[in-house]
Each structure stands twice: as structure tokens, then as C-alpha cells.
Amino acid sequence: MNIGFYGNRYEEERRLDEPYDEWIERIKTQEESYINLPMNKEEYEDFINELVNSETVILHEFEKSEIFEGCMPIEVMAKRGKDTLRFGPLKPVGFTDKRTGRRPYSVVQLRQDNKEGTLYNLVGFQTNLKYGEQKRVFSKIPGLENANFVKYGVMHRNTYINSTKLLDNTYNLKSDKRIYFAGQITGVEGYVESISSGFVAGINSCNQFEGKEKTIYDKQTVIGALSEYISNKHEDFQPMNANFGILPELPEKIKDKKERYNCLAKRSLGIIKNSLRKLVKKH
Numbered sequence: 351m352n353i354g355f356y357g358n359r360y361e362e363e364r365r366l367d368e369p370y371d372e373w374i375e376r377i378k379t380q381e382e383s384y385i386n387l388p389m390n391k392e393e394y395e396d397f398i399n400e401l402v403n404s405e406t407v408i409l410h411e412f413e414k415s416e417i418f419e420g421c422m423p424i425e426v427m428a429k430r431g432k433d434t435l436r437f438g439p440l441k442p443v444g445f446t447d448k449r450t451g452r453r454p455y456s457v458v459q460l461r462q463d464n465k466e467g468t469l470y471n472l473v474g475f476q477t478n479l480k481y482g483e484q485k486r487v488f489s490k491i492p493g494l495e496n497a498n499f500v501k502y503g504v505m506h507r508n509t510y511i512n513s514t515k516l517l518d519n520t521y522n523l524k525s526d527k528r529i530y531f532a533g534q535i536t537g538v539e540g541y542v543e544s545i546s547s548g549f550v551a552g553i554n555s556c557n558q559f560e561g562k563e564k565t566i567y568d569k570q571t572v573i574g575a576l577s578e579y580i581s582n583k584h585e586d587f588q589p590m591n592a593n594f595g596i597l598p599e600l601p602e603k604i605k606d607k608k609e610r611y612n613c614l615a616k617r618s619l620g621i622i623k624n625s626l627r628k629l630v631k632k633h
């Protein structure tokens with residue numbers, strides 16, 4: 351821990367005019383959910399070099415097809431360019447290196463994985479590296495030289511149906527209306543996204559059973575935009591997370607990203623409130 355430090359991104363960053371001692375005092379009482387391991391340029395480049403030259407597992411034929419951009423293995427990302435990881439999972443923004451008092455060149459984050467704080471996982475380190483290689487290469491991260499590796503990374507497969515052809519925007523199977531799909535298998539990705547699809551599918555199976563009209567959420571809400579996304583034709587249908595990019599644009603151009611997102615969220619919440627009122631009346 352003379353290299354690593356606890357804290358959340360942005361909260362512990364040293365302010366421009368903040369004296370070093372005051373900053374050290376302030377960060378003494380920070381939350382302990384994350385341990386951050388800073389690297390300087392040389393350390394980062396050594397690590398990338400080891401990573402791109404490491405040995406990966408031999409994939410089965412059925413595992414070879416596409417890799418989801420949102421879950422790219424760390425060694426594949428590193429091969430795309432030496433700075434790719436510094437702008438991805440190893441980005442240093444929002445942190446200050448205790449050793450220098452300045453923003454580090456890159457940061458590896460460890461997230462607490464059990465209540466006791468004895469287990470931590472490496473954030474964003476999806477990998478196909480062989481187990482022995484994971485231990486060898488990840489031990490080169492400054493601060494992890496003596497870490498015990500209790501569980502190694504394994505790539506996961508995300509199986510989903512071709513909803514764009516098979517489902518309508520209530521997650522109902524077009525060819526057999528008695529069947530609804532819900533969750534990641536429909537091509538949504540993530541906890542809340544999966545819940546949202548289950549919610550829409552559940553409400554609509556009740557509607558169908560009771561002979562009521564369908565409940566379809568407006569495309570201007572994320573819940574509606576997701577069901578629209580999975581049920582419409584795409585060139586390249588890939589699992590979709592909730593994000594502002596799937597919402598239709600606002601009528602006015604707002605340059606400031608934060609303000610634009612705020613407006614999109616407000617518009618969506620207004621619609622959701624209205625539809626909830628209707629839904630409560632209906633049931």
C-alpha cells in the first residue's frame with residue numbers, strides 16, 4: 351500500500367491549488383471500496399509490452415466468432431494501440447499519484463469483492479490469458495508483486511437470439527404469441543436492462559391474458575428505446591446497454607453534454623410518470 355491508495359475516481363484527486371499536505375490529510379478518510387494502483391509511463395509501457403506478448407488460451411471453434419466491444423479482452427485492447435488501455439479501463443483521470451502529487455500516467459483499479467476486504471477484483475480485466483500468464487503478467491502491475499491470485503479471469507459467452515427478426519417490441523415471439531422472452535437472451539445487456547425487458551414482457555403477458563391492449567413504452571424512454579432496438583432490423587445486431595445514444599435527439603441542439611443528458615432524462619421521466627399513472631389505472 352505504499353504504491354496503491356484507496357478511493358473513488360474524482361473524489362480524491364488533488365485540486366489545482368491544494369497544498370500537498372492538506373490533500374494527503376483529506377484523502378486519509380476516504381472510502382475503501384477501490385484500491386487504485388498508479389503507473390508511470392515506463393511502468394505502463396513495460397506492462398503493455400508483457401501483455402501483448404503473453405500467451406492466450408486456444409479458443410474452440412464456436413468461441414472464435416465476434417467479441418462484444420463492451421467486454422473486449424484486455425490483451426486484445428492492448429494490441430489495438432499502446433494508448434488504448436490508458437483511454438479505457440486503465441484511464442488515470444480523477445486520480446493523483448501519492449508518489450508524485452500529480453495525475454498518474456495510468457491507473458489499475460481493484461474493486462472490493464468480499465465484505466472482509468480480503469478479496470479484490472481487477473476492474474475491466476476480461477481476459478483470455480492462460481492462468482499462469484495471468485499470474486506472471488498481472489504481478490508486474492506495481493503494487494501487485496506479492497498478490498495472491500485466488501481466482502483467474504475467464505471469458506464468458508453471451509448467447510442471444512436474433513430478436514430483430516423473432517420478437518416484437520413487447521418481447522413477444524412473433525411466430526408463437528404465447529411465448530415471451532426476457533433478459534439478456536433478447537440482446538439487452540446488463541442487470542437493469544434485463545430487468546426492464548422482464549418488466550415489459552411480464553406486463554404484456556398479463557395484458558394478453560386479460561385481453562387488454564399492449565403496454566409499449568415510448569422510444570424517448572430508455573426502457574422503450576431498448577425494446578425498440580432489439581425488435582428492429584440492424585446491420586450488426588449486438589447486445590445493447592442502456593445509454594443516451596439510443597434515445598431520439600432533442601428538438602433543440604444543446605452543446606453541453608451534461609445539460610443535454612439532463613434534458614433527455616427529464617423528458618424520459620416525464621413520459622414514464624404519465625405511463626405509470628395510466629398503467630395503475632388500467633390494472
Ligand SMILES: Cc1cc2nc3c(=O)[nH]c(=O)nc-3n(C[C@H](O)[C@H](O)[C@H](O)COP(=O)(O)OP(=O)(O)OC[C@H]3O[C@@H](n4cnc5c(N)ncnc54)[C@H](O)[C@@H]3O)c2cc1C
Binds near residue numbers: 532533535541542544
Ligand atoms: C463477468 C460479468 C460481469 C458483468 N458485470 C456487469 C455489471 O457490472 N453491470 C451490469 O449491469 N451487468 C453486468 N453483467 C451482465 C449481467 O450479469 C447480465 O446482463 C444479467 O445478469 C442478465 O440477466 P438475465 O436474468 O437475463 O440472465 P442470467 O443472469 O444469465 O440468468 C439466466 C439464468 O438461466 C439459467 N438457465 C440457463 N439455461 C437454463 C435451462 N436450460 N434451464 C434452467 N435454467 C437455465 C442460468 O443458470 C441463469 O441462472 C456482467 C456479466 C458477466 C458475465
